[in-house]
Amino acid sequence: MVDALSSVRWKRHQDAVVELSEHGIVLIVEESGCLQAKVYLKRELFLVYEYAAEGRPRFGLSLGLFVDCLNTFSAPGHAPVIEIRYPGPDMQLLLKSVDSPDACIYAEIRTRIPETISWDYNFEPAGSVPVTFTVRSAVLKEAVDDLEWPGSSIQLLLQPQPPSVTFRGEGHGDIQIDFQYYANNDLLIAFQCDHRISYRYKYKFLGATTSNIPSSVLKDNRGSKLSIGRGGLLKIQHLVSVQRPGAQHSFSDHGQQPSRIAYIEFYVKPEEDDTPIIDDS
Amino acid sequence: MKFKAFLTLDGVALLDKRFLPSLDKIGRTCHLYLTRTEDPATARHPHKPPQRRRRPIHPPNSERLPLSATPHLQQLRRPHRPSSSTPPSSTRVQQRRSGAGSVRSGETAAIQIKLVKKLTRGVHQPGARTDVRDEGAEVCGWFRMCPSRSHCRGRRWGSMGSWMLLRTCRSFILSLSLSRSTLQRGIFIRSINYFLPTLVQVPDLAQLQNLVDRLKNVGDLLTVAITQYGDLHLQVSTSLITVGSEFRRLKVLGVHADAPAGDQNLSAPTRTDMAIQRGQALSVLIRFKKLLWSKAFTRDKLLHKLPYGLFEHLGAFAFGFSSIRIYWDDHASPF
Incomplete structure (x- = not known):
């Protein structure tokens, strides 16, 4: 869980909005109206999940403090059972370890009334066929890291013939990274695109989507799914394993169950002055 | 004489x-x-x-x-x-x-x-x-x-x-x-007046030190409280967050008191406050940067050289003692 939350923490002091529902918890982080990240913690991830609110309560908190606080609960070689409650007497978020009656760690995090999310959106496909590709998370991170060198604007180009994905950076120098689907489909796992499409994204937002990918994601050799929707909205999905306390090895032989996965989504708006290149041929 | x-x-x-x-x-x-x-x-x-x-x-x-x-x-x-x-x-x-x-x-x-x-x-x-x-x-x-x-x-x-x-x-x-x-x-x-001649034993000093290291990320000041019935309470509190850890029923050396019945279900801060009011607890406030010194002191000078006797782990004692000592030593300006 800490891994999942840490992956959307790209700066030290960062606010987040938490939304509770009968399906689980969603944590939303936003930056400059151009980048938004969501962490989905489904109710199946929790040992016990009790929900008795009307509507979907939302509250704001400091993501940095929340992560540091959760880190306080964890000890090397020990996965604690933590009870999380909301609201407390003063609308706090209350956390308490419940492993031992004689030793406990507790925390109270002050919450605030959340700011309105400046851009809540519907991610809609750009055309009749969704434009999407899946690449190994480690490879994606490496590519984005390499793109830091040229400059602040990164062009993402997808073309069906030959099926390939191109990252191009121009600035202090030029760099182009191509993923050829047929050449090495071990890196580019899946590809779906029926027309040529290209958008530019600010590097600092693109970099934030991969800068804190948990090491467990890289070790598990997972894939990250990237989709381009209407208006060039880029959606990046990572999957993070969330292990149940005391059952760390239950699924090691059979792969991770879907219910043990936390979904992380990033949405990046394209640069506004960019004219998309769309070729329907 | x-x-x-x-x-x-x-x-x-x-x-x-x-x-x-x-x-x-x-x-x-x-x-x-x-x-x-x-x-x-x-x-x-x-x-x-x-x-x-x-x-x-x-x-x-x-x-x-x-x-x-x-x-x-x-x-x-x-x-x-x-x-x-x-x-x-x-x-x-x-x-x-x-x-x-x-x-x-x-x-x-x-x-x-x-x-x-x-x-x-x-x-x-x-x-x-x-x-x-x-x-x-x-x-x-x-x-x-x-x-x-x-x-x-x-x-x-x-x-x-x-x-x-x-x-x-x-x-x-x-x-x-x-x-x-x-x-x-x-x-x-x-x-x-404020000295509490009570020492408590922490079963796992490494765990305690690890906890303190992590608490350091939350705030600058650490409150340490020890009760005469074997509670050790650490807390970091800021305007946005309060994080603490409570250990109960630790082994006590020195002045000992029985834990009052009926407060087992109370929160750690409440229990500590009540104990202080009864004169059965001592609480001190320490800057983390000073605590680092006392930790080094604990590891080097106590744990390695004093592995004997009634208590195998002197962590809490040295920890609390050094902290108290630091606090009172700077009587003109505690921090």
Whole structure:
């Protein structure tokens, strides 16, 4: 869980909005109206999940403090059972370890009334066929890291013939990274695109989507799914394993169950002055 | 004589292996606080000589006799050591020398602490000193040493009648009895009043230190509270977050109290506050950057060198003690 939350923490002091529902918890982080990240913690991830609110309560908190606080609960070689409650007497978020009656760690995090999310959106496909590709998370991170060198604007180009994905950076120098689907489909796992499409994204937002990918994601050799929707909205999905306390090895032989996965989504708006290149041929 | 006390071997061992090494790293000036009660303490170094057998004390106008001394603690340790190798015959020697009243039959004399008046060389008025004596082995003589001089000077050998007795004696110059105004405006009274002579044992010091390392990310100030019924409570609190850890029913050394019934379900801060109100807890506030020092001190000087005795893990003791010590030492500006 800490891994999942840490992956959307790209700066030290960062606010987040938490939304509770009968399906689980969603944590939303936003930056400059151009980048938004969501962490989905489904109710199946929790040992016990009790929900008795009307509507979907939302509250704001400091993501940095929340992560540091959760880190306080964890000890090397020990996965604690933590009870999380909301609201407390003063609308706090209350956390308490419940492993031992004689030793406990507790925390109270002050919450605030959340700011309105400046851009809540519907991610809609750009055309009749969704434009999407899946690449190994480690490879994606490496590519984005390499793109830091040229400059602040990164062009993402997808073309069906030959099926390939191109990252191009121009600035202090030029760099182009191509993923050829047929050449090495071990890196580019899946590809779906029926027309040529290209958008530019600010590097600092693109970099934030991969800068804190948990090491467990890289070790598990997972894939990250990237989709381009209407208006060039880029959606990046990572999957993070969330292990149940005391059952760390239950699924090691059979792969991770879907219910043990936390979904992380990033949405990046394209640069506004960019004219998309769309070729329907 | 205003003060006389004996330490047992266990007391000497505690003093030698635990307290004095700690004190030696903390400071040089030791405030002694001699009382008629069973819980005397030093103010600057809030420890009592433990397990005393007998201590007639006759302060003229008060139940307290506050003094200060600047002994070199390494020298203070020196005379304690021969006592551990005291042969069984020493009991007989001690009884013959000091009379039946000073040491009970069957017990082994170890260290005697005595308040005396002595004439210092070059000074006409006798000044107060405390003698720390080790009377034990049936050997060849006695010597006396003043800590203000080198080790070799001041040593001499002599005979004590037909019995030859090795007697080591350290004399430390004491201040005059501190005045009431000194006590009231200084750290002395405050320390005495707030000192909680209770030590608690933490089962896993590494875990505790790991926890403190992580708490450091949350805030700058750490509150440490210890209760007389074995609660250790750590808390970091800022305007946005409060994070704490509570350990209950830890092993207690020193003053012990029974946990009140009915507060088991209360939160850790509430339990601690109630204990403080009852006078059964001590709470101090420490800056993390000072705690780092005490942690290093704990690891290097206590854990590695003192793996003996009643408590295998002295983490909480040293941890709390050092923290308290840091806090009171900077009495003008605690932080």
